[in-house]
Amino acid sequence: MKPVTLKQIAETLGISITTASKALKDYPDVSKKTKRLVKELAETLNYKPNAFAVTLRTKESKTIGLIVPEVVHHFFSSVIKGIIAQAEKKGYLVIILQSNESYELEKKQIDLLLSKRVDGVLISLANGTGDFKHLNDLMVQDVPLVMFDKIAKIVNCSKVIINDRKAAYTATQHLIDNGCKRIAHFRGPLLPQNSIDRFLGYKQALVDNNVPYDPSLVYILDDMSFDEGKYFAEKLLKDHKDVDGIFINTDLVAIGAITKFNEMGIKIPDDISIVGFSNWFMSSVINPRLTTIDQPGYKMGKTAFKLLYKEIKKKKENLPPNFKTVELQTELIIRESTKQASLSKT
The missing domain is CATH 3.40.50.2300 (Response regulator)
Structure with missing residues (x-):
């Protein structure tokens, strides 16, 4: 069936299209009786305003x-x-x-x-x-x-x-305050501004605390996935057995890393401490529960x-x-x- 038009409602009631339109919009210059008749008929016929026409008009x-x-x-x-x-x-x-x-x-x-x-x-x-x-x-x-x-x-x-640089600085500072001296960073791709700022916050915290910055401890992830978290956690331990802390760009990756460390028998936080980013609901149920930056x-x-x-x-x-x-x-x-x-x- 073709959609019912405002013209059909007006013709059925013997009123103008303008009056019918005003009745539907509760204009004060239309009587209560006319408003009632128009609205009842519109509901009975399942009338829907033409969205495109409304857009053109308004x-x-x-x-x-x-x-x-x-x-x-x-x-x-x-x-x-x-x-x-x-x-x-x-x-x-x-x-x-x-x-x-x-x-x-x-x-x-x-x-x-x-x-x-x-x-x-x-x-x-x-x-x-x-x-x-x-x-x-x-x-x-x-x-x-x-x-x-x-x-x-x-x-x-x-x-x-949010202030990604400041938040990343805080996350890294927390690791330093807890005694970490070889801190890795799992960052996102090179392009997004928030990925850049989180890396810069991480690096600045190291510099301000006289912790040597080692570019080989920074791993660039492509899709920031759970599987990448597992992969790079294992790769990190193969590359750097002395790492004792990681700041990770997002919780999903961090949960992947925790899962792999658990499988490998690495004790968290005794052997390695981890801070994530976003406060995903899974961060509070993984074992151990994940320290993270909460994004509102x-x-x-x-x-x-x-x-x-x-x-x-x-x-x-x-x-x-x-x-x-x-x-x-x-x-x-x-x-x-x-x-x-x-x-x-x-």
């Missing part, structure tokens, strides 16, 4: 696009929940897309969202993204953009971040949508954008994979 689709590297990742799933919670309050639909850490796919998804006439875009960049023309194209087309977590500093838009994913999602909503409103009111970078606080959660048991803020 220049607002009430949809936003969200691009993340992974949907099932603990951190990003928390971010998504935060975004949806805020979007629903403002009547927005969220189109969620997964880039799979692919720059080419990310570009195609931006084009798709533009074709859907979204009111704005939220994005955490793929590891493979090194060119930002597709993001600047959004800005050229006057589509508000907010970046979060994995961002590009040179793209002029609002951003929600849900709060990051809520904050990112609020910034985007403000930019959308400014555009609607023909006001210039007011780009902001919001930095959220992190926490060092100390558990049994290191030698203390307390809570400390970074």
Whole structure:
């Protein structure tokens, strides 16, 4: 069956299309009786407004696009929940897309969202993204953009971040404070800004504490997976039998490393201490429980949508954008994979 149109409702009731439209929107200049008749008939006929026509008329689709590297990742799933919670309050639909850490796919998804006439875009960049023309194209087309977590500093838009360098410094300092002197780092790919900043924080903590920096103790991981954690844990012990601490870029990799060490009979934290990053729920159930940096994913999602909503409103009111970078606080959660048991803020 063809969708029921507003014209059909108006003709059935013998009123104008304008009156029928106003009745559905509760305009005060339409009688209560007419409103009731129109709404009852609309419900009976299962009338749905033409979304495309509404978009053309109001220049607002009430949809936003969200691009993340992974949907099932603990951190990003928390971010998504935060975004949806805020979007629903403002009547927005969220189109969620997964880039799979692919720059080419990310570009195609931006084009798709533009074709859907979204009111704005939220994005955490793929590891493979090194060119930002597709993001600047959004800005050229006057589509508000907010970046979060994995961002590009040179793209002029609002951003929600944590201080990755400071958090990594705190994680490494904790290992040093617990007596570690040969500290390795499992880092992410070379490109993402957060991977760069976490490496720099790690390195700076060593320098500030007169712990020699050894580049051979830094391992670059490609997909930051559980299996990579297991592989590089075994490789690390083959390469450097004297290592007594590791700062690992994400909890999933850290849990893989702990699993491999357990299999090998390596005692944690007696033989080697480990600090992860993100505070994934599995970090509190692995044995031993993982000391980690807690990222406020849900709060990051809520904050990112609020910034985007403000930019959308400014555009609607023909006001210039007011780009902001919001930095959220992190926490060092100390558990049994290191030698203390307390809570400390970074």
